[in-house]
Amino acid sequence: MSTFDEFRPLDEKSLVEYIKATPSLSSLLGVSDDLQIKEVGDGNLNFVYIIVSPYTSVVIKQALPYIRCIGESWPMTKERAYFEATTLKKHGSLCPAHVPEVYHFDRMMSLIGMRYLEPPHIILRKGLIAGAEYPLLAEHMAEYMSRTLFYTSLLYTTTTEHKRAVAEFCGNVELCRLTEQVVFSDPYRVSEYNRWTSPHLDHDAEAVREDNVLKLEVAQLKSMFCERAQALIHGDLHTGSVMVTQDSTQVIDPEFAFYGPMGFDIGAFLGNLILAFFAQDGHANQENDRKTYKKWILKIFGETWNLFHKKFITLWNENKDGPGEAYLPHIYNNPDVWQLIQTNYMRDLFHDSLGFGSAKMIRRIVGVAHVEDFESIADAAKRADCERKALNFAKMLMKERRKFVSIEDVVSAIEQVDL
Amino acid sequence: MSTFDEFRPLDEKSLVEYIKATPSLSSLLGVSDDLQIKEVGDGNLNFVYIIVSPYTSVVIKQALPYIRCIGESWPMTKERAYFEATTLKKHGSLCPAHVPEVYHFDRMMSLIGMRYLEPPHIILRKGLIAGAEYPLLAEHMAEYMSRTLFYTSLLYTTTTEHKRAVAEFCGNVELCRLTEQVVFSDPYRVSEYNRWTSPHLDHDAEAVREDNVLKLEVAQLKSMFCERAQALIHGDLHTGSVMVTQDSTQVIDPEFAFYGPMGFDIGAFLGNLILAFFAQDGHANQENDRKTYKKWILKIFGETWNLFHKKFITLWNENKDGPGEAYLPHIYNNPDVWQLIQTNYMRDLFHDSLGFGSAKMIRRIVGVAHVEDFESIADAAKRADCERKALNFAKMLMKERRKFVSIEDVVSAIEQVDL
Numbered sequence: 001m002s003t004f005d006e007f008r009p010l011d012e013k014s015l016v017e018y019i020k021a022t023p024s025l026s027s028l029l030g031v032s033d034d035l036q037i038k039e040v041g042d043g044n045l046n047f048v049y050i051i052v053s054p055y056t057s058v059v060i061k062q063a064l065p066y067i068r069c070i071g072e073s074w075p076m077t078k079e080r081a082y083f084e085a086t087t088l089k090k091h092g093s094l095c096p097a098h099v100p101e102v103y104h105f106d107r108m109m110s111l112i113g114m115r116y117l118e119p120p121h122i123i124l125r126k127g128l129i130a131g132a133e134y135p136l137l138a139e140h141m142a143e144y145m146s147r148t149l150f151y152t153s154l155l156y157t158t159t160t161e162h163k164r165a166v167a168e169f170c171g172n173v174e175l176c177r178l179t180e181q182v183v184f185s186d187p188y189r190v191s192e193y194n195r196w197t198s199p200h201l202d203h204d205a206e207a208v209r210e211d212n213v214l215k216l217e218v219a220q221l222k223s224m225f226c227e228r229a230q231a232l233i234h235g236d237l238h239t240g241s242v243m244v245t246q247d248s249t250q251v252i253d254p255e256f257a258f259y260g261p262m263g264f265d266i267g268a269f270l271g272n273l274i275l276a277f278f279a280q281d282g283h284a285n286q287e288n289d290r291k292t293y294k295k296w297i298l299k300i301f302g303e304t305w306n307l308f309h310k311k312f313i314t315l316w317n318e319n320k321d322g323p324g325e326a327y328l329p330h331i332y333n334n335p336d337v338w339q340l341i342q343t344n345y346m347r348d349l350f351h352d353s354l355g356f357g358s359a360k361m362i363r364r365i366v367g368v369a370h371v372e373d374f375e376s377i378a379d380a381a382k383r384a385d386c387e388r389k390a391l392n393f394a395k396m397l398m399k400e401r402r403k404f405v406s407i408e409d410v411v412s413a414i415e416q417v418d419l
Numbered sequence: 420m421s422t423f424d425e426f427r428p429l430d431e432k433s434l435v436e437y438i439k440a441t442p443s444l445s446s447l448l449g450v451s452d453d454l455q456i457k458e459v460g461d462g463n464l465n466f467v468y469i470i471v472s473p474y475t476s477v478v479i480k481q482a483l484p485y486i487r488c489i490g491e492s493w494p495m496t497k498e499r500a501y502f503e504a505t506t507l508k509k510h511g512s513l514c515p516a517h518v519p520e521v522y523h524f525d526r527m528m529s530l531i532g533m534r535y536l537e538p539p540h541i542i543l544r545k546g547l548i549a550g551a552e553y554p555l556l557a558e559h560m561a562e563y564m565s566r567t568l569f570y571t572s573l574l575y576t577t578t579t580e581h582k583r584a585v586a587e588f589c590g591n592v593e594l595c596r597l598t599e600q601v602v603f604s605d606p607y608r609v610s611e612y613n614r615w616t617s618p619h620l621d622h623d624a625e626a627v628r629e630d631n632v633l634k635l636e637v638a639q640l641k642s643m644f645c646e647r648a649q650a651l652i653h654g655d656l657h658t659g660s661v662m663v664t665q666d667s668t669q670v671i672d673p674e675f676a677f678y679g680p681m682g683f684d685i686g687a688f689l690g691n692l693i694l695a696f697f698a699q700d701g702h703a704n705q706e707n708d709r710k711t712y713k714k715w716i717l718k719i720f721g722e723t724w725n726l727f728h729k730k731f732i733t734l735w736n737e738n739k740d741g742p743g744e745a746y747l748p749h750i751y752n753n754p755d756v757w758q759l760i761q762t763n764y765m766r767d768l769f770h771d772s773l774g775f776g777s778a779k780m781i782r783r784i785v786g787v788a789h790v791e792d793f794e795s796i797a798d799a800a801k802r803a804d805c806e807r808k809a810l811n812f813a814k815m816l817m818k819e820r821r822k823f824v825s826i827e828d829v830v831s832a833i834e835q836v837d838l
Contacts, residue, residue, distance in 0.1 A: 154645055159596050167589035170582040177578050189749040212756040219746060219760055226573055227647050327638060330608040337631040341638055
């Protein structure tokens with residue numbers, strides 16, 4: 001491996017040499033010369049290759065020292081691959097059914113060798129745009145979120161392990177800073193990176209920048225994002241970070257992972273489902289008015305939270321005598337107080353999730369990075385109508401989130417907007 | 420320095436050798452053989468020596484690998500000296516008037532050489548028991564807390580520096596765990612370490628352990644203590660960690676320092692003032708009914724918060740264009756929104772402080788470590804009366820803290836209890 005002792009971006013040729021020199025990969029793929037290599041990444045932020053041998057297929061992902069985010073490239077530490085690999089392994093150990101297996105990690109090369117998610121796996125966002133239903137989606141996402149968040153929180157871990165892990169993930173600060181900027185800051189100020197459907201939403205974008213109450217709320221959410229080490233969160237859990245088939249759900253790309261508030265993950269997923277919902281009118285046509293599909297999205301939206309709630313509480317009850325030190329069984333020692341703390345914890349987590357979810361929606365409409373759900377609506381006026389509904393709903397949700405008691409209340413509010 | 424290349428506890432003889440071999444100390448004290456050494460520490464947790472030379476005096480503090488806390492010794496990493504020295508230097512750079520200067524730190528030996536706080540400096544708690552007034556106390560403590568907390572929070576530091584420092588202080592986990600246990604856990608469960616004035620307070624202690632609402636509140640405070648890296652806090656800011664004269668106030672012993680919630684420091688100080696207040700009836704005698712002194716304590720209590728509030732806001736306003744990234748000036752860009760965020764921030768901090776303050780009061784009455792304010796009341800029945808008033812006030816304050824709008828409301832509530 002003498003040629004791979006310092007970082008260099010691999011191409012299809014050097015990748016073959018790398019694989020041959022790396023036992024954990026070559027033993028999997030076989031040492032045949034019959035490797036097919038296909039580049040599938042977006043090229044200028046990560047290289048992603050599919051390696052096909054007669055025996056199996058593997059994905060090789062290599063981080064480059066920049067990231068695509070603002071149209072063109074932005075310098076960004078390739079050390080993010082370390083946090084991505086570490087999180088894939090940790091979350092994978094907690095929820096192997098929904099996290100692709102890591103076969104190999106090379107920190108020097110910022111290179112991850114991992115399971116190839118074979119067809120018909122597609123990015124969930126693309127499925128939602130196409131109007132495809134995934135009957136197990138809510139169940140799977142609830143399983144993934146409940147297990148990864150519960151087991152990495154102080155409900156399960158000791159303070160000693162928690163602080164060790166928090167310290168380690170403080171190293172992923174550059175990715176945290178990117179989130180701070182693009183989610184919590186830029187949409188609320190004039191920024192060269194912001195964009196929106198113009199001129200249709202010019203006044204809407206301006207209204208966001210001039211809404212004092214909204215800016216107060218987003219400041220509180222930003223502080224929680226920066227200060228509160230509640231669990232090892234994925235950090236970017238939108239519908240583009242999930243690959244699906246009818247019976248498989250796989251969460252990928254946790255390069256933004258760190259110890260942060262659980263609601264940031266839950267909100268990312270739920271908020272992106274709401275975006276998908278409000279984009280449907282833009283995808284409707286004479287063959288399919290998308291009305292049934294919109295109902296399905298709302299069903300998934302509600303079920304995801306409710307199943308998450310149920311699974312999380314079940315894990316908590318099962319592990320109440322476990323290593324977690326947040327709620328010691330000798331203190332919380334009667335059914336009334338146990339119910340009280342769980343009700344309180346889940347209510348706060350629900351409101352956090354709604355808050356972060358609305359922040360994630362707003363930034364996708366008036367911030368730098370938009371979503372294909374809306375971008376794929378060619379008619380700008382139609383797109384703007386969809387976006388405005390989503391934006392207004394998100395603003396209301398951020399400000400009023402503490403008044404919502406159940407996810408059904410949120411569904412009702414969405415249905416009211418969409419009349 | 421070959422004899423000091425591994426940790427060993429120093430005695431008066433080896434200390435002289437150590438000083439001679441250590442330029443930063445010997446240059447200060449002079450190399451004369453005329454050093455007087457006096458051991459003043461409590462002996463079995465830290466050694467504290469005063470070194471007097473013809474030129475100056477210095478304090479040498481050496482941490483031992485255990486800590487006195489539960490009557491006898493408890494194993495505790497001597498690495499705490501590193502966090503104590505690091506915090507003394509950081510807080511000292513931010514507020515040199517109220518933090519003793521560090522001349523020398525030796526990590527291997529867990530040894531700090533620092534300013535000798537000459538007479539008439541005494542521990543504030545002893546002054547409060549004696550009934551002494553310190554006219555500058557509120558001003559000085561407000562200055563210390565506002566500067567150390569503001570400048571180490573995200574209101575002033577960048578995320579990059581914040582996460583670096585948070586990671587470093589995650590290393591002080593053993594001391595954090597001790598706080599978790601003795602402040603947030605043991606008082607609320609049966610524990611061999613708990614004690615109280617018995618049998619007088621037997622039912623009161625039991626009532627704490629059976630108060631579901633109180634246990635819910637303390638769980639939320641514990642979570643905030645464990646999860647929220649708001650600022651570099653002292654971590655043990657009771658009236659025994661402050662030395663005073665009529666015109667000097669010096670904060671010592673930050674070995675529990677870490678990035679935690681600001682309210683934990685503010686509450687520790689305010690809560691211990693309330694304990695001092697409720698202990699006064701136990702110190703009253705025919706010569707001095709302590710009524711005037713109780714009014715003075717309440718005045719200091721109120722002034723400390725109000726001056727802290729004023730100074731903190733002033734620092735924030737002065738540094739609104741500084742490196743802090745929590746509230747960017749291009750977002751919080753009009754007087755209304757600026758007022759809104761500051762009002763909101765200070766209200767939350769006020770309620771956090773009242774919550775942590777009440778937790779600190781409760782643990783001093785039914786937990787392992789008591790305060791001399793009460794312990795020095797020889798008559799058990801009289802002591803129990805004082806303690807019960809303080810305990811009941813603390814329980815009410817923890818549960819109802821969000822209803823208090825100003826510190827004057829808290830003062831009124833104390834006065835009502837004390838009728």
